[in-house]
Amino acid sequence: MLRLFHDLVGEHQHRVFTFACYYLGDREEAEDVTQEVLLRLWRNIDRVDPGMAGAWLLKVTRNACLDALRSRKSRRRLFVAGLDETAAESADPDDRTEAALLSWDVQRHLRRAVAALEDPYRTIAILREVQGKSYQEIAATLDMPLNTVKTYLHRARRKLREGMREVSCHAASS
């Protein structure tokens, strides 16, 4: 069982962490959620079908993120600073061109815009746009009809376009 658990962690750890990061917009909270979710996987290792571990982990991660949000003192804590530091660490330190800095700034705004979406738009946007899941996978994981997933994603994209349009206007005027 321990070997199986090692394998599953290796396969899914980054996906769980990424979802939690974008959902919560807070790196420290995302680390806590990731740890909690993976330990929960270990304690249910004999009940989880290895072939369905991805879907199981996604559901558990989303629920854990919702619990983390509920326990937050402020309702909307768009504390994306930790996430921005993560992105900055992975950026090329030698690339300090204006285009690179602008791109980094735009990405920061996008992350904030995603974290500001309401569920289920946020979940679907992360699964589709960040993690590249297919509509069928998303529908199966969230137990939603396919057309509902598409509708929700389209609405999420409109909200994100609106949010990014404001960023572009602000950048153009400055």
Place this chain on the structure above:
Amino acid sequence: MRRHPEDEDRFGGGGPACREVQALLDAWPDGELSPAELALLERHAADCPTCGDDLEAARKLAETFRALPALTCPPAVTGAVLGEAEAEARRADGRRTETGGAGAAGRRWPWRLFGVHPPARRHGSRPVWSRPVWSRPVWAAALVAALAAAGALLLPSRPVPAPSAQEVARAEVEMKLAFAYLSRVGRDAGVRVRDEVVASVIAPTRRAVALGEGQGPSL
């Protein structure tokens, strides 16, 4: 079909062509538009400034998503999780093998010998044989006590033999001495035991002995 408020055309010029193009724009990032649909979208976007801006915004959004760096789970998180799992696995193995090298299999109740299934246990509960070591002596002592109680109830009780005449005589002497001592204590203290009280204690003993052996000693 009633339109959801969020699906109202907040973008574009609002005309029929704009509404149709907005629907195409929603599906455009997925690359699922046919060549004809794509041509319609681009042609309209070139003529309609608002839809053109929307198409440009959709392009930038898709491009930004593609450029997002991949996030990796910190090694400290993974290490902590694997360490905890290994520790729990070691603790579970320790409990199973503590009573001898047979492991869990060596401590299972022989349900099959009795032709019955092991009792269903609640989710999360552990069978008796896997409980901590300190509880086994308690279980053993409880079992012995239960067997002793069952034996006491089930085995026929042996009759207690009646006391012999010598034993009764000795008991009477002891009682007399005890009463004499008490009398002395009573005199010193100013109290005394009435004769009828003494007689009420001695007489039944004499009668019991007389019924068992015929003649009892005289007082």
